[in-house]
Ligand SMILES: *[C@@H]1O[C@H](CO)[C@@H](O)[C@H](O)[C@H]1NC(C)=O
Ligand SMILES: *[C@@H]1O[C@H](CO)[C@@H](O)[C@H](O)[C@H]1NC(C)=O
Ligand SMILES: *[C@@H]1O[C@H](CO)[C@@H](O)[C@H](O)[C@H]1NC(C)=O
Ligand SMILES: *[C@@H]1O[C@H](CO)[C@@H](O)[C@H](O)[C@H]1NC(C)=O
Ligand SMILES: *[C@@H]1O[C@H](CO)[C@@H](O)[C@H](O)[C@H]1NC(C)=O
């Protein structure tokens with residue numbers, strides 16, 4: 001579940017002696033958390049042959065449910081998105097509120113078919129309204145060979161969210177999920193017919209209450225040595241987040257709680273990684289078990305990175321899995337740990353992976369928008385885009401991305417739907433720098449385009465070129481245009497932040513920083529716009545004449561955002577002049593060698 005209730009942090013790096021077996025003579029590699037940096041909540045992973053497949057939540061972003069594959073548990077390549085065609089999920093056009101959209105997904109493989117279950121949540125509807133919970137199932141026989149080949153969804157009934165599939169040895173398939181509105185929220189399940197999403201056992205039945213923590217959710221069932229194990233998240237997705245377990249000898253229960261719960265939590269510690277929970281377990285070809293979980297970093301002020309994916313070794317040689325070699329109840333996820341060699345079991349498989357195109361999670365980029373290319377797989381829109389407003393290398397403007405401004409801008413209260421013209425990528429390092437060249441000749445009053453760091457409609461910082469009439473400028477209290485022409489161009493930084501004491505409302509917009517450009521009204525403005533995050537708590541905005549190295553700092557703001565992107569808007573009117581963006585660069589600082 002998504003509640004961005006976050007507090008603050010200290011930067012410390014802890015190394016651990018992991019419990020994972022490392023064979024003699026094997027080079028000791030290490031992995032560094034988060035293994036998938038930047039906005040990657042609610043991870044779920046599974047292994048097939050020598051390849052790991054992971055998915056997670058994407059909320060209002062489109063494409064949705066990014067699919068990552070890894071061969072070594074160090075590099076995670078995003079090869080596609082489970083939801084890549086608007087027709088798969090038209091409802092994504094109308095999600096209302098920043099906590100709506102596609103929630104946690106679960107990925108499993110059975111009999112040569114991959115299955116992803118997830119929930120499209122309309123978070124503004126009452127809990128009891130079944131229309132709030134659109135549970136959906138996608139299939140793809142070959143995610144690497146055909147990364148956008150996920151089926152249209154089968155919609156299936158579940159009065160809640162976080163649905164996950166389990167195949168029993170007798171061929172029966174059970175779907176578990178978090179029932180959202182019982183007096184005691186609880187994990188429930190039913191036996192599902194995967195061909196049509198119907199229940200074969202009537203209404204969902206109670207499995208487990210959890211151990212008394214808030215919001216039992218994120219269930220996964222595993223079978224090992226005759227026992228059924230149920231792993232769930234409890235405590236809410238904030239500082240009390242934890243993983244707890246129960247087991248049973250029959251899939252229908254009764255479920256017996258582990259006496260040493262929680263199996264995993266960073267609650268009541270002052271570790272850098274906090275809010276650890278929403279866990280999934282898988283094994284590698286060497287027989288080692290692993291778990292992924294979501295986590296946030298305890299920043300001094302804000303959490304610019306959002307909820308990220310961390311990994312931890314698991315020892316499951318005994319009855320219950322032991323996370324990170326810990327005494328039960330004290331299993332902490334830390335920043336790094338040893339990683340055994342993970343070899344492919346299947347010849348040819350490695351090649352298919354190597355040849356697949358995609359984007360390594362956390363990688364830097366210099367995007368050229370070359371003629372004939374498409375937008376990279378890791379780029380995101382807000383809800384379903386109006387594709388007529390986006391073009392790569394249009395006539396006369398090779399190596400550019402043209403954006404035509406929507407009448408909407410990026411701002412809205414939390415209860416606003418709509419799809420402003422906007423595309424971007426996740427901020428994947430705490431400290432980074434990003435820049436883009438813009439060529440834009442706005443004509444109409446209010447037309448604007450530029451660079452944004454975007455968390456949600458009620459929280460984003462926009463550095464844009466805007467044209468304003470003399471009367472609009474004076475109404476907004478901006479300095480008058482330089483030489484009395486009616487329409488003038490400005491460079492403007494607006495910071496829109498959520499008022500933490502009044503969640504869901506937009507603060508009166510802080511006074512924008514604005515400079516008249518004093519250019520003639522016919523020549524396009526050509527500038528380079530830049531944002532830098534020099535530390536974990538602030539962003540610095542600057543601009544320069546394109547191909548000049550003289551940067552003019554325009555302002556700064558507190559860090560809370562997670563997507564860096566380009567936008568265009570008429571601020572209430574439909575734009576008629578496209579903005580041309582080129583050379584989009586993102587470059588992150590690595591805090592540790594080898595960090596993604
Ligand atoms: C986060 O870091 C701050 C600053 O060091 C510290 O005071 C606070 O206790 C930490 N919070 C948690 C939950 O560890
Ligand atoms: C896994 O290996 C088996 C046996 O070689 C093969 O039939 C199957 O297609 C492989 N599955 C995937 C997803 O690579
Ligand atoms: C559920 O909410 C939708 C949208 O608000 C509404 O149209 C519908 O009538 C509600 N259904 C029930 C059963 O309350
Ligand atoms: C669920 O939890 C509540 C409160 O802890 C308890 O009263 C109830 O009996 C539990 N239900 C089951 C089936 O365990
Ligand atoms: C599991 O429980 C079901 C009824 O809930 C029963 O029909 C079945 O025989 C049980 N299986 C085992 C192995 O005990």
Ligand SMILES: *[C@@H]1O[C@H](CO)[C@@H](O)[C@H](O)[C@H]1NC(C)=O
Pocket residue numbers: 046047048224282283
């Ligand atoms: C390891 O993972 C595979 C694939 O998910 C699963 O089929 C197998 O049962 C697991 N092995 C053990 C010993 O749990």
Ligand SMILES: *[C@@H]1O[C@H](CO)[C@@H](O)[C@H](O)[C@H]1NC(C)=O
Pocket residue numbers: 096097124125415416417
């Ligand atoms: C979003 O939901 C809220 C609460 O139900 C409602 O008041 C508001 O009108 C909705 N907004 C839109 C654009 O549907």
Ligand SMILES: *[C@@H]1O[C@H](CO)[C@@H](O)[C@H](O)[C@H]1NC(C)=O
Pocket residue numbers: 482483518
């Ligand atoms: C507008 O002002 C700039 C500098 O302030 C000047 O170079 C330019 O000639 C002026 N344009 C007009 C049309 O007056």
Ligand SMILES: *[C@@H]1O[C@H](CO)[C@@H](O)[C@H](O)[C@H]1NC(C)=O
Pocket residue numbers: 499500501502507
């Ligand atoms: C939040 O809004 C309230 C009421 O408008 C205001 O008093 C308060 O100063 C605002 N807080 C911040 C941090 O701007």
Ligand SMILES: *[C@@H]1O[C@H](CO)[C@@H](O)[C@H](O)[C@H]1NC(C)=O
Pocket residue numbers: 407408409410411412494496509571572
């Ligand atoms: C966004 O557009 C609306 C009109 O649709 C306008 O009222 C508002 O001032 C614009 N800017 C911001 C930052 O909200």
Ligand SMILES: *[C@@H]1O[C@H](CO)[C@@H](O)[C@H](O)[C@H]1NC(C)=O
Pocket residue numbers: 407572573574
């Ligand atoms: C913008 O254009 C769309 C159609 O593309 C239209 O539905 C909408 O009303 C227009 N908005 C304004 C403010 O003109």
Ligand SMILES: *[C@H]1O[C@H](CO)[C@@H](O)[C@H](O)[C@H]1NC(C)=O
Pocket residue numbers: 036037038039040041043044054055056057058065066067068309361426
């Ligand atoms: C989760 O999704 C985000 C994008 O929404 C992506 O950056 C991240 O790598 C994904 N993580 C996993 C485990 O799939």
